[in-house]
Amino acid sequence: QVQLVESGGGLAQTGGSLRLSCAASGRTFNVYVMGWFRQAPGKEREFVSAVTWSGSRQDYADSVKGRFTISRDTAKNTVYLQMNNLKPEDTAVYYCAAAPRFWSTIASVYDFWGQGTQVTVSS
Numbered sequence: 001q002v003q004l005v006e007s008g009g010g011l012a013q014t015g016g017s018l019r020l021s022c023a024a025s026g027r028t029f030n031v032y033v034m035g036w037f038r039q040a041p042g043k044e045r046e047f048v049s050a051v052t053w054s055g056s057r058q059d060y061a062d063s064v065k066g067r068f069t070i071s072r073d074t075a076k077n078t079v080y081l082q083m084n085n086l087k088p089e090d091t092a093v094y095y096c097a098a099a100p101r102f103w104s105t106i107a108s109v110y111d112f113w114g115q116g117t118q119v120t121v122s123s
Contacts, residue, residue: 009117022096038092
């Protein structure tokens with residue numbers, strides 16, 4: 001099992017920044033890729049970004065490219081999502097997730113999930 005705890009959400013103004021953190025514990029040696037997803041009210045959960053635990057590969061949703069940056073600190077077992085130039089449409093609950101087997105941007109592939117952290121961007 002892998003436990004994930006997100007932090008860093010909150011309220012930001014349009015154009016502002018927030019940094020989300022996801023601390024992993026447990027059998028982290030089994031993790032192949034860490035991802036960030038988000039879910040706005042009344043919408044499906046959507047992929048935001050992902051990075052392999054080795055750092056060899058990363059990807060972003062088109063809607064956040066150039067504004068969000070994913071990174072990881074293997075010594076701290078933590079993944080970060082730096083969010084810049086925030087827009088009201090970024091408002092959502094952000095979830096950290098871990099997948100042990102292979103690369104994917106599909107939520108159903110991820111086995112382990114954090115509890116989520118709310119990000120609200122005011123216009």
